[in-house]
Structure formats: structure tokens, C-alpha cells
Amino acid sequence: MSTETLLEVRNLVKYFPIKGGLLQRTVGYVKAVDGVSFTVRRGETLGLVGESGCGKTTVGRTILRLIPATSGEVLFEGRDVFKLNAREMKALRKDMQIIFQDPYSSLDPRMPIGESVAEGLLVHGVKDARKRNEIVIEMLRKVGLEDYHARRYPHEFSGGQRQRIGIARALALRPKFIVCDEPVSALDVSIQSQVLNLLKDLQAEFGLTYLFIAHNLSVVEHISDRVGVMYLGKLVELTDRVTLFRDPLHPYTKALLSAIPIPDPTAQKRERMILQGEVPSPVNPPRGCRFHPRCPFAVDRCKVEEPPLEELRPGHFAACWVAKDEVERAKRLESVSAQAA
Amino acid sequence: MATTSVPLTKPTAPVLAGARSESQWAIVLRRFRKHRMAMISLGALMVVFLASLLAPVLAPFPRDATGLAPRFSPPLTAYNGQMHWLGTDHVGRDFFTRLLYAARITLSISFFAATLATLIGMTLGALAGYFRGLVDSIVMRILEFMASIPDFPILLIVASILASRPESLPIPRFVLDAMGALMLLSPVGNERAQVVVIIVVLTAFGWISAARLMRGMVLSVRERDFIEATRALGASNARIILRHVVPNAFPPLVVSYTLSLAGALTAETALSFLGIGITDPTPTWGNMLQFATNFMLTDPWVPLIPGLPVVIASLAFNFIGDGLRDALDPRLKM
Numbered sequence: 054m055s056t057e058t059l060l061e062v063r064n065l066v067k068y069f070p071i072k073g074g075l076l077q078r079t080v081g082y083v084k085a086v087d088g089v090s091f092t093v094r095r096g097e098t099l100g101l102v103g104e105s106g107c108g109k110t111t112v113g114r115t116i117l118r119l120i121p122a123t124s125g126e127v128l129f130e131g132r133d134v135f136k137l138n139a140r141e142m143k144a145l146r147k148d149m150q151i152i153f154q155d156p157y158s159s160l161d162p163r164m165p166i167g168e169s170v171a172e173g174l175l176v177h178g179v180k181d182a183r184k185r186n187e188i189v190i191e192m193l194r195k196v197g198l199e200d201y202h203a204r205r206y207p208h209e210f211s212g213g214q215r216q217r218i219g220i221a222r223a224l225a226l227r228p229k230f231i232v233c234d235e236p237v238s239a240l241d242v243s244i245q246s247q248v249l250n251l252l253k254d255l256q257a258e259f260g261l262t263y264l265f266i267a268h269n270l271s272v273v274e275h276i277s278d279r280v281g282v283m284y285l286g287k288l289v290e291l292t293d294r295v296t297l298f299r300d301p302l303h304p305y306t307k308a309l310l311s312a313i314p315i316p317d318p319t320a321q322k323r324e325r326m327i328l329q330g331e332v333p334s335p336v337n338p339p340r341g342c343r344f345h346p347r348c349p350f351a352v353d354r355c356k357v358e359e360p361p362l363e364e365l366r367p368g369h370f371a372a373c374w375v376a377k378d379e380v381e382r383a384k385r386l387e388s389v390s391a392q393a394a
Numbered sequence: 395m396a397t398t399s400v401p402l403t404k405p406t407a408p409v410l411a412g413a414r415s416e417s418q419w420a421i422v423l424r425r426f427r428k429h430r431m432a433m434i435s436l437g438a439l440m441v442v443f444l445a446s447l448l449a450p451v452l453a454p455f456p457r458d459a460t461g462l463a464p465r466f467s468p469p470l471t472a473y474n475g476q477m478h479w480l481g482t483d484h485v486g487r488d489f490f491t492r493l494l495y496a497a498r499i500t501l502s503i504s505f506f507a508a509t510l511a512t513l514i515g516m517t518l519g520a521l522a523g524y525f526r527g528l529v530d531s532i533v534m535r536i537l538e539f540m541a542s543i544p545d546f547p548i549l550l551i552v553a554s555i556l557a558s559r560p561e562s563l564p565i566p567r568f569v570l571d572a573m574g575a576l577m578l579l580s581p582v583g584n585e586r587a588q589v590v591v592i593i594v595v596l597t598a599f600g601w602i603s604a605a606r607l608m609r610g611m612v613l614s615v616r617e618r619d620f621i622e623a624t625r626a627l628g629a630s631n632a633r634i635i636l637r638h639v640v641p642n643a644f645p646p647l648v649v650s651y652t653l654s655l656a657g658a659l660t661a662e663t664a665l666s667f668l669g670i671g672i673t674d675p676t677p678t679w680g681n682m683l684q685f686a687t688n689f690m691l692t693d694p695w696v697p698l699i700p701g702l703p704v705v706i707a708s709l710a711f712n713f714i715g716d717g718l719r720d721a722l723d724p725r726l727k728m
Contacts, residue, residue, distance in 0.1 A: 146628035
């Protein structure tokens with residue numbers, strides 16, 4: 054994996070207007086994504102976790118311009134995706150694809166799956182039907198399906214097979230970057246690992262870069278190189294997988310990790326960190342740190358001042374006043390003891 | 395592909411086995427065939443349709459010929475060696491002959507009115523539902539305006555004005571010629587213009603339900619992931635609408651189309667019956683019925699002759715619509 058940046062998201066904001074009243078005036082906004090910044094390196098898998106409604110799916114869709122962003126920038130290979138005109142955008146779509154969560158709604162039920170896989174090729178000017186057919190069959194084989202499946206309709210496949218078809222469709226254009234929007238959440242556990250391993254194999258074979266959105270931490274741990282944690286439209290922590298799972302800084306991440314079940318009935322129960330209350334509404338998020346009403350460590354500063362996402366340790370970003378203090382105290386202690394020694 | 399060597403299905407005989415896959419329409423056809431009333435109706439309509447198509451061949455007399463046999467001869471009257479299968483009407487014209495020509499005219503009018511109305515409704519509904527915003531507002535306001543006025547009285551007024559003076563509607567010559575040829579109408583007089591006017595009027599009031607249905611379907615289809623996936627592939631709006639939205643919104647439209655065929659048929663009949671649609675001597679089931687009712691008390695069998703085809707045809711369209719609805723509903727296991 055190189056350290057070259059493929060995709061950079063800068064201060065991405067997406068507000069959905071709430072229309073109300075007789076005249077359908079905008080009465081408020083759902084602040085689905087509220088200032089998210091991160092980079093994705095070429096060839097890596099960046100996991101994005103968070104609970105339902107935290108805005109992780111919206112991040113994926115705005116990056117691909119499937120929904121218009123409110124503000125912010127997305128740089129793909131240095132070019133601002135939001136500033137491209139229709140023709141440039143169409144060309145870029147070859148490089149950026151998406152895999153959906155629900156395999157039952159992501160395929161057109163009235164189209165044989167071969168046509169669905171071929172559609173991108175047709176759109177991008179592969180006029181020769183034989184050539185298209187060749188690529189379709191190649192892609193189907195790559196994802197573990199058979200040639201003759203091409204003529205079948207989606208309802209003849211299982212959920213896992215359909216997800217493979219969705220992957221083949223995204224892959225047919227030979228993209229560089231794929232947003233995987235909870236690609237295994239709707240699948241049986243027994244199928245999940247198959248699909249995850251398929252994604253990994255394809256990544257190695259085609260040099261793909263993934264933005265892997267999920268709410269299942271075990272899945273994210275399995276597939277990601279780095280992981281970002283989102284809470285209520287904000288990125289609260291971002292670091293490499295090993296550090297995140299071993300040594301998280303943000304209290305929200307700690308709470309999430311403590312909730313992962315251990316698949317071993319004889320193992321000791323780990324200490325659970327149970328969060329109080331509900332996720333606040335993204336229409337009216339709390340002032341200060343968005344997590345403070347539920348945070349067991351919150352101090353006064355958290356209630357008034359919003360913590361920025363800062364690199365507290367090398368390569369380890371977190372947005373938390375308490376964690377920042379702790380890290381700095383540890384650093385001071387270290388330097389004191391170093392001096393003493 | 396090292397770790398994913400788990401094949402999903404082992405093809406026993408490669409490629410050929412299961413190569414033919416049943417398309418969704420094939421499934422619909424199979425299910426439709428199990429609907430007995432719908433199949434009977436389809437058969438009945440085919441007979442009526444073929445008979446009307448072969449009207450010039452089957453009809454034993456010229457359409458408007460009078461003085462053949464005494465007026466109101468009962469069915470199966472032979473006169474001068476020629477059989478009047480269904481008897482004669484109030485001026486002695488052969489009922490069977492006129493019924494065949496009338497079928498051709500009535501069915502053509504309902505076909506064109508229902509088809510045009512459905513196509514216009516589908517287009518407007520699809521655009522409104524897909525693009526939302528301003529297009530949606532405009533289409534929906536027109537639709538609500540049309541829907542809020544009681545349509546039959548307006549239909550009566552508009553039809554009576556236009557049908558009595560068809561020249562007030564500029565109709566291109568080729569349309570008149572085509573309709574005239576199709577319905578075997580005489581080029582003199584305003585027979586042809588009347589027919590076109592009725593089609594226009596019925597279309598103008600018929601598109602509303604199709605548009606509303608289409609818009610609703612499109613609103614639900616456009617939110618599904620495969621539309622988003624197609625957009626992510628870089629497909630144009632036109633492609634998304636024509637290749638994905640419309641085919642998926644189609645099933646209920648098919649049902650509504652068959653029902654609107656029945657609707658147009660009865661509306662045309664009603665207009666002609668009230669004397670403001672197509673007027674004598676051009677035969678339609680409606681105006682034949684109108685004259686027949688005048689003599690109902692003395693010759694009660696007379697209204698049945700034009701009346702029964704109306705009942706049979708509109709029932710048949712409704713049954714076919716019913717059958718299609720059942721066949722198209724995937725939740726119904728048959």
C-alpha cells in the first residue's frame with residue numbers, strides 16, 4: 054500500500070432541508086454530515102463505522118455526487134469532484150463505483166443480470182455487444198458466478214449471489230475506488246465472510262481502494278486498513294485498525310468496542326461501557342461536543358466548545374478534549390521521566 | 395480468488411442446463427393463462443375484434459342500405475332470398491351488418507382514446523414523478539384542476555359543441571384519411587371529423603388516472619437502489635427513465651390500460667346514446683342503442699342487439715384487467 058492520497062474529503066457538509074407547513078417552506082435541517090474531513094490512500098480500505106443515522110451512508114453518496122453536497126470539497130486524484138461538469142463527471146464515474154447494502158433493491162428486477170452488469174459498459178461507449186458480453190462473463194467469473202447466470206433475472210438468485218452481481222456491476226467499469234455501503238449487513242453471517250474475502254481478493258487483483266461503510270465492528274476489523282468512527286454527522290476518531298481496536302482514544306469508540314460480543318461462551322465478560330440515553334436528533338445537535346450528553350468523562354469544556362479532529366498521536370486522529378488532555382499529560386510525564394533518566 | 399473458491403452453484407450440465415430463464419413477462423403470461431374468466435374474455439374479444447376486422451367481408455349488405463326488408467324484422471328473417479341474421483332496424487337496415495361496422499368504429503375509438511390517454515398520462519406522470527420540483531407542480535395542478543371538475547357533464551358539453559361543428563377543431567388531413575380508412579367511413583360529410591373529435595375529447599379526460607398512477611409508481615421506484623446504481627454508472631436521465639423506471643412502473647399501468655379501454659368504450663357508447671357523439675347514419679353501438687330504445691315497448695328484443703355487445707365487451711375488458719392484476723401481483727401465489 055502506498056501513502057499516495059487517492060481521495061481527499063475536506064469539510065464535507067450535507068444538510069437535508071425539512072419542509073413543513075402549508076407552503077412547504079424549509080423549517081429546519083437534518084444535519085446528516087456536518088464537517089467531515091479525511092483522506093483515503095491508494096490501495097487501502099478505509100472503514101467508516103457508526104450507528105444508524107450517524108451520516109456514514111450520506112458521506113459515501115455525496116462523495117459520488119449521488120446526492121448533492123451542501124458544502125465542502127472532495128478531491129479525487131487532485132480534482133474537485135463537485136466542480137466537474139456533466140461530461141467530466143460521467144467520465145469520472147468509471148473510476149468511482151458503489152456497492153449497496155440491500156441486494157434485493159440494488160438490482161433491476163426486470164433486467165437479466167448480464168444486462169445490469171453490461172449497462173455501465175454500454176453507457177461508457179462499449180458499443181460492441183460481443184465485447185460487452187466477454188467482459189460480463191469475465192466479471193461474473195471473477196465474483197464466483199457462472200456464465201449462464203447472465204441471462205437470469207435477479208429473483209432467481211440468493212442474497213449473497215445478488216451481492217456478488219452488484220460487485221460485478223461495479224467492477225465492470227474497472228474503477229479505482231469503490232464505496233462499499235454496508236455490503237454485507239443484509240447477508241447471513243455464513244455468507245458475509247465469503248463476500249468480504251471476495252472483496253479482499255478483488256482489491257488485491259485490481260488494486261482497488263475501498264471506502265467501507267459498516268456498523269459491524271468485527272467486519273470492519275476484518276477488512277479495513279484504517280478506520281474512521283462517526284457520531285452524529287462528525288468524524289470523532291480516525292486511525293489504523295490495530296491502534297483503534299487496541300488503544301482507542303475517543304470515549305465513543307471505547308463504548309462501541311466494549312459492545313462487540315466475544316464469540317466464546319467460556320471467555321470472561323469484558324467490562325461493558327454502557328452509554329446512557331439516545332443519540333440526539335441531528336436536526337438539533339447538542340452544543341459543544343456532540344457526544345457530551347452521553348459521555349461519562351465529559352467535563353465543562355465539552356459542553357461549550359466543540360473539539361476539532363486533531364492528530365493527537367502520529368497517525369491517530371481524535372476529536373475529544375479529555376483524550377487530548379490525557380495524551381498531553383502522558384507526553385509530559387514521558388518527557389519528565391526521560392529527563393530524570 | 396484464493397479464499398473464495400466456494401462455488402455458489404455447481405452447474406451439472408454446463409451452460410445449457412437452465413440457460414433458458416423465465417423472464418418476468420413469461421411468468422405473468424403463465425399466471426394469466428390460469429385465470430379462466432380472463433381467458434374466456436380474451437377469446438370473446440378476439441372474436442369481436444376479428445369480426446369487426448372482417449366487416450366488409452362478413453357483412454351481407456352495404457352498411458347504410460335501406461329498404462331491404464320491413465322495419466323491425468325479427469332475427470333470422472329471410473327476405474328476397476337473403477338472410478337477415480339479426481333482423482332489421484327502424485328504417486329497415488340490416489342489424490348484423492351495422493353491428494359489424496359499429497364494432498369496428500366503437501372498438502377503434504376506445505382503442506385510440508385509451509391508448510393516447512395512457513401514453514400521455516404515463517409520460518406526464520413519469521416526468522412529474524422523476525423530476526419532481528416545478529414539472530411536478532405544474533402537472534399536478536393541471537391534473538387536480540381536471541380531476542376536481544365533474545367530467546361527464548363537461549364531456550357532454552364539449553362533445554356536443556365539437557361534434558356538431560367538428561370543423562372548429564383543426565384536424566390534419568392525414569389523420570382524417572387514416573381514421574376514415576380504418577373505420578370504413580365515407581369521406582363526404584363530417585363522419586370522419588366526428589370520430590376524431592370524440593377520440594380527442596375522451597383522451598383529454600382520460601389521461602388523468604394514468605398520470606396519477608404513473609407518478610405514484612415512479613415516486614416509489616425512483617427511490618430504489620438500482621436507480622442510484624445506474625446513476626452511479628453514469629447513465630443519463632433518459633436512459634434511467636426508459637430502461638429502469640418505466641419498466642418497473644409498468645404492471646399497474648397495464649391493468650389501468652385495459653380498464654380504460656372499457657371506460658372509453660362505455661363513454662363513447664354513452665355519448666352516442668345521448669345523441670351528442672357520433673350520429674346516424676354512422677353506426678356505433680351507442681347510437682344504435684339509442685334508436686332501439688325508442689321502440690323498446692313494442693319490440694323488446696331490439697335494444698338487446700346493440701346492447702349485448704356493449705355489455706360483453708366492457709365486461710371482457712374488465713375481466714382481462716382483473717386477470718392481469720392477479721398475474722402481475724407477485725405476492726399472489728397461483
